[in-house]
Amino acid sequence: MLDNDTSNNNNCNPQNLPLDELKFALSGKDGVRRNVPALDEHWVQREKPFASYLCMLSSYGRLKSGAALEEWTFAANNFRGDMEFLLSLTQHEFWSYMVYDESAMAAVVTFLQRANPYYRQTDVSRDKELDQAHLLYGQLLDLVVRLIMRLCTGKESDSEWISPKQHGSLLYSNYLISVPLLFDLLIAVGDAEPENVELLRQIFDKVLEVQPEYQKDLKEALIFYESAFLSMQIQVENEGCEGAGGGASLDVDLETPYDDVVLFAMDCAYTLRLLLLLCPQLLETIEQLRLAPSIANFYDMTVPMLYKNIYLVNPGASSLRWLNETRQQYIFIVRRVVSLQMESGRGQQLVEVMQECLSAQNFVVDYQRQFPLEHDMKLLIQRCPNIKNYEVDFVVSGYQKALASCPNGIMADDMASNGVQVTGNVQDEEFKNGDSSRTSPQPSPTANGTTRDIDLEVTAVLEVLPDLGSGFIRRLLIRYDNSEQVIAAILDDNLPPDLAQMDRQEVYIPPDPQDKQQRQTGLRHFNVHDGDRYDVLTRDQPECIIKQGKGLPGAPRNAEQLLDDKRDLKQLKERYQKYAMVEETTLERGEYDDEYDDSYEAQNEGQAPPVSLLRGRLQEAASSSAYNAQDELENDDEESSGGHSDPEPSMRTNRDFCENPEVIRARYEQRQLSKYGQKSGGHGASPSVVGAPKGQGQSQQTQRSRGQKEAHKSTRANHNRKAGAAFKRSKGMMG
Structure with missing residues (x-):
């Protein structure tokens, strides 16, 4: 082992060498001198590992208290001693510990991961112990920030410095600074104070300057947000059971199954907003990744569904307030993107983003x-005159129209008043108490404005799953939007934990109208008409006949009086007498009844009689002689041509505007009867044309008549309509 350590001597680096070139000459117990590099494991002489930090919060924003708070205070004091030890070391010892002692950097990372979010501030002024704990936490955060600042500092003095190349390599290769660590630092420090923002900006600028590779890592981190939004959407659809982002287990003390999802969404929102505030150079990457439209889609699809599910489970949950903060942060993120595009003059990209x-x-x-988008677009047109005005007008009109069509809002703030009327907890309690009459599902409006029919949806579910109870199905329908979602959740075994543990054979008992009537009036009756318009006990003037004694008022007393009742016959007689009161007019003054339909009469004498002629008249006329009818017709013509005046009104005079149609029809019928009355079947075919039966030969007259008919058939029937119309007008029958 080497001794005679001279590392604490301020003159140990007289040549002012960088850390990677600096070496210290040390001698061992055997007297042998040896040069030890300044960055070496030799300087790590601490045997005790660095303490790990415990989170001050118990779960989801609640502070520890009692014995748990005392345990946290003890661990926090140990952690503070370790941080003070690291900061007191010289440069080469500090870097040796950070590089070769894994527990040193692990303690820093653990603290940032378990630090209190800056946006979750709790009032601790009323509790002395919590106040002291809060002050201790502030000291720990200050020490950790100072340690990270020292990691970002390459030159501490003239004799203690690191070359920029080695500095960047140490930070990046040994994972002393990473993008997750920077993101945790953003949440721990925050932007509550301007000094905090300036401090974070210095750290980010120094890290990106020393090692440009962090720029690529930040871009990869932005790509993560798209998968994060998808993960949160999946968790909401799965009732939040699996936890977003790795989340909490189901045995944690949660207010709702969605608390972990909301906290994860809020953490992503605050982190992304601060990242854009500190690194505006990431704007181009955000545009390439289409991050703003992804945020808008997440805001439009997942956030309302998340709010609705939380409100159904627990309308007083803290996660509802957190979700509103999250919404606001996502709006600020898009606003920051718009501001950066405005400042950099990227007008076309701004219009495209807002249009998406x-x-x-x-x-x-x-x-x-x-x-309001119209204010930004006015400034955009001034800064970017080359942008197309019709695109700007289209985007602005779209935003204005959306706001005008929804003046009251459609997001989480308004869903409490416009959406669910009965909370899930109240309904669960009523089911447990056995009073299911209070949980009679009222028709609730759906997304498209229609009214839900719970009874119909229950029937639809029972047709597919008849083994379930109606009460259990009604519980599911209260939680889901329609019967299809209920069936899919049951078949996929994907029910929420609180519903999965319920009795699936629970029976629904319809509500009793007497209970409602008793709550409203304070009276309890046992009549079938209690509370309606026939109730004589609660209404002064019921809409019914009050029967007194035997029989009803005006009813027959006995069977004989009932059989002698002729009022029905009298009513029928009066009814049919009304049909007899029809005014009859005579033809003495020249009036006539024009109800006769002459639309299908023949138009001239040479045409065959129509089939519509009454067969009775033809049969009667057939018994008379055709010659007599012809003589009468000639006599009528001679009298009319001889100038004899007939006083009868049937003859046409010069004073008549038009001849009486009845006279014309009668005269026409006489001619038709005289001409065709004796012929069988009423057909107008000439016997010279019909000829003898087939096989007996035909006479010359028959063949001549057939040839003449063939030659002149085009002048009659449908081929001579103009002549028929002229004939009708000549007779005064203007059609």
Whole structure:
């Protein structure tokens, strides 16, 4: 072993050599002198390892007390002695301990990992023991920060210094400074005071200056945030049972299963915000990783679902307040990104980032409410005149429209009033007490504004899982949004711990209306109509007939009076008499009833009679002679052409605006009957065209008639509509 240690001599380095070149000449017990490097394991002569630090907080923001606080005080005093020992060493001894004694650096890392977050400040002024413990913790934090500052310092004096190359290699190769350690330092120190921000900035600037490799590590750390957001989303969907980021086990004293997820989200938010505050040069990396849109999507999808689940389990949980702080920090992060882009003149990147965030409506509403985007865009147009105005107008209008469509907010602050009406703890207590009537699920509004039908959803679950009880299914439906999620959670065996331990055969008892009526009126009845509009005991004027004695008012006294009741027949008689009161008009003044439909009548004399003619009239006319009808028709024509005046109103006069259609129809029917009345079947085919039966030969007249019909068939029927219309107008039948 070497003795005659001269390391404490201030003149041990007269040539002012750097640490990697400095050596000390020491002699051993045998008198042999030997040169020992200044950075060597020889200087680590402490046998006792450095003490590990215990966390001052018991769990989730609660301070220790009693025996646990006394144990922490004892461990903290030992840790303070170790830190003071390291800081009292000379440079080469200090670096030898930090490089060759693993427990020294492990103690520092453990303290930063278990340090109190700067954003979790607890009022300890009322408790003397906690006040002294808080002062002791402040001393420990000061010692650890001083130790890290010494690690970042390469030159302590003219004779104690390290070359920049060796300094960076020592820090990076031996993991004396790492990105996780810097992140823990951010949470431990924070930015509550301006001096803290300046101190952290000096540490980060010195570390990045000494070793540029830390710049790459910071970029890798930013990539981690995307997977962190995904991990938290998975934990929320899995009811927070597995713990985000490695989280706590289920036997820890938790207010809700989601406390660990909320704390992890809040730690990520504060760390990222401080990192952007201290290292603005990471802006380009953040743009490449699309970190701002990832934050907006996490804000829009995971945070509302996380808040809703916590509120259902415990509406008074502290994690709700932490979650609101986390939301605010994520908004500040995006605001910091926008500010850095504005300062660096990256207008196009700013517009693209804000445009990508438009899909996250929850984030857009909250961001626009705190930082109106139109103000930033006005400054952006002034600094970047080359940016396209229509893109700016599109983004601004999108943010303004989102805020206008949701004036009351849609995030966690408003879900307590607009969302769940009954808490999970209250319902659980009522189920335990056996009073399930109070837990009758009221129709609750869903995301799209419709009303949930719990009974219908229970039926849907029972169709798939008939072995479950209706009461157990109702508990699950209160926690989940719809029956599909309940079925998936049961089949995947992914129920929350509090629901997984419940009786799955629990039966639901419908609520009793008498209990509600008794709570409202103070009266308890046993009538089927209790509380409704027919209740004569609670209403002064019930909507019913109060029966007194036998029978109802106005009812028959006996069966004979009932059978003699002719009131129904009288009502029927009065009803049908109304149909008989129809005004009848005569044709004496030339009026006529034009209800007759002549739409399908033939248009001229040469056309075959329509099938719509009444068969009865044709049969009656068939018995008369066609020659008599023709003579009567000729007599009518001679009288009309002879100038004889007929006083009957059926004849057309010059004073008539148009001839009476009834007269025209009657005259037309006479002609048709006289012409076709004697022919069988009422068809208009000429016998000369029909001819003899087949196989008996045809006469010359038949063949001539058939040829004439074939030659002139285009002038009739559907081929001569214009002539038919002209004929109708000539007769005064204007159609």
